[in-house]
Amino acid sequence: MYRPVVMGTQGMVAAAHPLASLAGINILKRGGNAIDAAIATNAVLNVTQPHMCGIGGDLFCLLYLARTAEVLFLNGSGRAPRGVSLEFFQNRRLKNIPPCSALAVTVPGCFAAWEEARERYGTLPLAELLAEAIAYAEGHPVSHKLAWYIAQYREILSQRQDTAAIFLPGGQPPRPGDILKQEELAATFRLLAKEGKKAFYEGPIAEAIAATVQEEGGFLDVEDLAGHTTVWGRPITTTYRGYTVYSTAPNSQGITALLALNIIEGFDLQAMGLDTADYIHHLVEAKKLAFADRDAYVSDPEFVSIPLETLLSKEYAARRRRLIDPQEAREAYPPGRLQGDTTYFAVVDREGNIVSCIQSIYFPFGTGMVARGTGILLHSRGAYFSLDPGHPNCLAPGKRTLHTLMAVIVARQGRPCLAFGTMGADGQPQTHLQVLSRMLDFGWNIQEAIEAPRWVHGSPLGDSPPRMYLENRFDPSVIEELRRRGHPVELLPPWSSEAGHAQGIFLDHDRGVLMGGADPRGDGYALGW
Secondary structure, eight states: OOSOOEEESSOEEEESSHHHHHHHHHHHHTTOOHHHHHHHHHHHHHHHOTTTOOTTSEEEEEEEETTTTEEEEEEEOOOOOTTOOHHHHHHTTOSSOOTTSGGGOOOOOHHHHHHHHHHHHOOSOHHHHHHHHHHHHTOEEOOHHHHHHHHHTHHHHTTSHHHHHHHSGGGSOOOTTOEEOOHHHHHHHHHHHHHTHHHHHTSHHHHHHHHHHHHTTOOOOHHHHHTOOOEEEOOEEEEETTEEEEEOOTTBSHHHHHHHHHHHTTSOHHHHOTTSHHHHHHHHHHHHHHHHHHHHHOSOTTTSOOOHHHHTSHHHHHHHHTTOOTTOOOSOOOOOOOOOOEEEEEEEOTTOOEEEEEEEOSSTTTTSOEETTTTEEOOOGGGGSBOOTTSTTBOOTTOOOOBOOOOEEEEETTEEEEEEEEOOGGGHHHHHHHHHHHHHHHOOOHHHHHHSOOEEESOTTOOSSOOEEEETTSOHHHHHHHHHTTOOEEEEOTTOGGGOOEEEEEEETTTTEEEEEEOTTTTOEEEEO
């Protein structure tokens, strides 16, 4: 292993930046629970990973409540503006919603989700949970990864004065170790700590967001923000070799990984052998089948009927499985006939409560727009809507787009044993499939499974025609055999961000030990005590 598994007995946080993990651990040590620590962790990620996440974006979360032994689904995604129309884009002959524009801004749902989770299940005041994020917003060292992203997206960040003032001080990208100051964001967090959700969705922050969007030709207004609601529900589930796998329900793409797991459950993966051409071929083809169904059926359940029971049935998986040729790759599969940048983190507290959470502003740095005077980067999630009138994810007023965000909790005999997730847009269910198979089929620990070489089909942000990208740590003979079977293979560097940044926590109930894993492809670290 590149890194050891991090172990603890009282609590564990696995996040995509060490300062975020530390903030969560500090809350747990002060007596806060997993929900409290998750908010503190996410707030620091907003500061240290502004290219990935923030309160200008959306959030999906699974919560396991130890007292009642139930898993809840928290949908913190926002809706398209009420004033938007498909005709607007058709009249301008646009085939897609431009991601770096005000047209891509939907209602940010992250902060409302924090507050609803805290009000229902948290124990500490918001001011205490935001304290470390405020301190880091006043100045923190830029990581190598953040410095790379700022340099890579310099052109986008330089287009707007408010954005450039934060991320390109003096007109230049910061170097690793330079101090990045986000003083307006610190002031925004102070206001939110004092006034809560109302300040964001009805007060001065809402006014700043709406004014900024409308000045650049977008549709979002203060009424859209004031009308936002967070949705609570139940996760979707399947079983896999004796485990119960919970995932985030639509409009999340969580179903995609469950569909793929159902398909590969019918194969003898151990007989194929881990990381052989047979093994990888069957997982990739299962991924293609799952994505075909996701794209055909999944969107906002308030706007389209999604046949979840049929899609997640073992009988349906068996029918889909029969389409796989063991020796030849298919470029794509039709859907079955029916009878986005991101950050993930997990928290477990001493009582056994679990938060499995994913949060995003979609494209790196979202739209590149900062709501004037707030320091809040606005997400570009609306760019994921289809502009095809016949597509289930077609844009409509008040609709929530299909989200690439997803998180999982895995249970064995009724007891949760794993919280896991990753960034990577369309790469997310593919990483879920690979990590879960390594752990559940082959017994690897969380850190080993995260560090193992990975493949991504189509690339995390999608391309056409699809390609198969493999980290170059796979055996050369395996790569050549995959090419022989028709997979259009391209190689990635050995620890490529294109393969996602994963984090997770495994719960060893027999020994009372928590085991955290974090991805060396990014800045992530797990911390426990």
